Amino acid sequence: xxxxxxxxxxxxxxxKGKFTEIAAELSNLGIKYxxxxxxxxxxxxxxxGQTFEDNAxxxxxxxxxxxxxxxxxxxxxxxxxxLDGNPGVMSARYAGTPCNDxxxxxxxxxxxxxxAHEKRTARFRCVMALVDPGGNLIGTTQGAIEGIxxxxxxxxxxxxxxxxxxxxxxxxxTAEITREEKNKISHRGQAxxxxxxxxxxxxxxxxx
Numbered sequence: 001x002x003x004x005x006x007x008x009x010x011x012x013x014x015x016k017g018k019f020t021e022i023a024a025e026l027s028n029l030g031i032k033y034x035x036x037x038x039x040x041x042x043x044x045x046x047x048x049g050q051t052f053e054d055n056a057x058x059x060x061x062x063x064x065x066x067x068x069x070x071x072x073x074x075x076x077x078x079x080x081x082x083l084d085g086n087p088g089v090m091s092a093r094y095a096g097t098p099c100n101d102x103x104x105x106x107x108x109x110x111x112x113x114x115x116a117h118e119k120r121t122a123r124f125r126c127v128m129a130l131v132d133p134g135g136n137l138i139g140t141t142q143g144a145i146e147g148i149x150x151x152x153x154x155x156x157x158x159x160x161x162x163x164x165x166x167x168x169x170x171x172x173x174t175a176e177i178t179r180e181e182k183n184k185i186s187h188r189g190q191a192x193x194x195x196x197x198x199x200x201x202x203x204x205x206x207x208x
Contacts, residue, residue, distance in 0.1 A: 008032045009199070010039070012063040012073035021183055022072070025192040029199055039067055052076060052089060052127040053140055060131035068133045072195060076126035076187055078161050080108070080149060082115045091160070101160055108161065109151055120149040124165065124174075126187035128195050130202070139198045143190025147174070158182065 009031045011022050019035040026033065045062040049055040052075040059073035077091030087094040087108070095103035112120060123144045130138040145167065153163030155175025162175035167185075174182055183189040 008034065008069055010063055010067060010069045010071040011035050012059055012071050017179075018188075021179070021188065022074075022192050025183070025189065026196055026199060029196070029203065031199070031203075034069075036063070042066060045073075047075065047089070049075075049089065052125055053129070053142075055089060056127045056129040056140065057131070057137055060129040061135050061137070064131040064133055065135040070133060071131050072128060073131075074126055074128040074188065074191065076124065078108075078122060078124055078165070080112070080120070080122040082119050082121075083111055086111075105153070105161060105164055108149065108164065112149060112151075117148065117150075122147055122149050122165065124161075124187040126191045128188075128191040130195060130198055138202055141191045141194035141198060143187040143192075143194070145174075145185055145187050145190075 014036040023033045045059045047055040055075035064071035079085045095107040125144045127142045147165045154173045158175040
């Protein structure tokens, strides 16, 4: 990408499902959306931050400056109160390598052995960062959804810790609801809707 294009937005993910979800929430802004799958492959950004916000900003700045394009990136994960907020930023790599959902979930449930149901409170948290082509942070947004970790997985939808994340007000796990239902309440859905307003204000300021 040789020229800076302010009416184009990179959603910094190669995950088609995540890209589709985020782009759908931002679809009425008159901006062209691209994903990492649309661009030349480069080494992935190393996530060395201590918080979700650190990593989201780090990723957004890395891809924005490399491709010279307005960029959104997010970092998200699971925080379990009985585990002092873990897995946290290590959610995707909780069980070490090789990284996979089955191993991460097995470690999570093992770590919660003997912990009473009412003390298994947890939340999915997401922080999303918007960075301009010059690497300047325009702003961040965040979202969270509260739940309880259960021992037996339920549901076939979603991914990651979803089958074990029970939402009391729904009486379902986040793997038992549809993608559309999940987007309405999820941590990423909340952060994306707030980012919609950030982008709208940015467009007014730059005159796009």
